[in-house]
Amino acid sequence: MQKLSLDEVKAGMILAKDVVLKDGRILLLKGFTIKPRYISKLKSYDVPYIYVEKDGVELEEFNEDRVYGDAFSSIKGIMECIRNDKKYDLVQLKETVYDMVGHILNDDMLFMTLTGIRDIDNYTFLHSVDVCIYSVITAKAMNLQYDEIHELAMAAILHDVGKCKIPISILNKPGKLTDEEFEIMKRHSLYGYEIARQMPGVSEKTARIISQHHEKWDGTGYPAGLKNYDIELGARIISIADVYDALTADRIYRKRFMPHEAAEYLMADNESQFDSEIMKTFINSIAIYPKDVVVLLNTGEVARVLPSKGMASLRPKVSVITKKDGPPVFTPYEIDLRENPTIFVTDIIS
Ligand SMILES: [Fe+2]
Structure with a gap:
């Protein structure tokens, strides 16, 4: 943890302690990422210094x-x-x-x-x-x-x-x-x-x-x-x-x-x-099964969900990557769950 004056604070740093105002109100909470517009806000509240995590990084675009x-x-x-x-x-x-x-x-x-x-x-x-x-x-x-x-x-x-x-x-x-x-x-x-x-x-x-x-x-x-x-x-x-x-x-x-x-x-x-x-x-x-979610099928196949949204994502297309407790599938193959009504998702793995 580092104690920094506001002139030293940079966007992207992570707050290591809550920022508490003189009247006892909590302005920003520990764990929050400092954004550029907050530095002037902190100054306007006369906050003299804040504590940040040591490994704070520059704010990425998004x-x-x-x-x-x-x-x-x-x-x-x-x-x-x-x-x-x-x-x-x-x-x-x-x-x-x-x-x-x-x-x-x-x-x-x-x-x-x-x-x-x-x-x-x-x-x-x-x-x-x-x-x-x-x-x-x-x-x-x-x-x-x-x-x-x-x-x-x-x-x-x-x-x-x-x-x-x-x-x-x-x-x-x-x-x-x-x-x-x-x-x-x-x-x-x-x-x-x-x-x-x-x-x-x-x-x-x-x-x-x-x-x-x-x-x-x-x-x-x-x-x-x-x-x-x-x-x-x-x-x-x-x-x-x-x-x-x-x-x-x-x-x-x-x-x-x-x-x-x-x-x-x-x-x-x-x-x-x-x-x-x-x-x-x-x-x-919404995407009922968002892309890249890894699911287990009732066939024992483990598959990655391919992009889709709305009704199509109710029974999406998936790419089989392995079998449960089995070796990886070196050439992944696709299954369209809409065209295979007996195949369905039984669990979400990640
Ligand atoms: Fe509620």
Whole structure:
């Protein structure tokens, strides 16, 4: 770790300690990558010096892992500050979300290979970033205006912020919740609204979208039991991304669904939970099996997924590289899963 004055700080360096302002607010969190515009921001806040990791490197033009990592550390830092009653500043989260939206508007497949990272301890934060990515891709396909997409992205990454007010014993309970515990868990939508309303620069509409992310198309959701178009458009998008991403994660009480099974679950919905038009756009816009993901087939073949998106990625073309417990295949061969209905993905290897 190095202590550097702001004149010595360069873009690309990694923060080794949180930057805390004189009033106790946390401005930037440990692990965050310094961007050029932050150096002047730090100066405007009269921050005299910061601590950076020794192996900080110059900022590359664009690094998908780094932007994803920044989004993860921003939402994790904010949720931990809220849970521990610490003050925080939203500047890092807003800038990171702004960055992600900009990159997805340029190329909607950019972050697809990074979604679906599963780490039990960090599940809520990784899930929040994935829901944000899927929501922005869907909003882009729906041709929403930039400001609306940005507002939606903030609501998506913050959609479960209310879970900071739910006791850890309920949040991490290894097993199904009792009816009483589930009633407490359901309060996270309204807690999320209250927390977002306290955030400077976060609109009332963003907070309202957060409060509605568990409403269902047929009126059986919570907290208000809103129906159809009474539910904010943003909440209708986020609820689809939320369920899709949650289904593809292992939970203590059930094994994860394969992505094509989760997509099929959404498509079978028949207008009970979701806005079917948005659901179709969602399925047609994301890559259900992103390119280069390595999968195990029911035939025992291990294959790399070839590029595709939307319905085509439900049963993509794959290139077989080895057999399970077998030697590598020296001349990889392709299988088109759409033309081979008896062959399907049984596991994701990486
Ligand atoms: Fe939620």
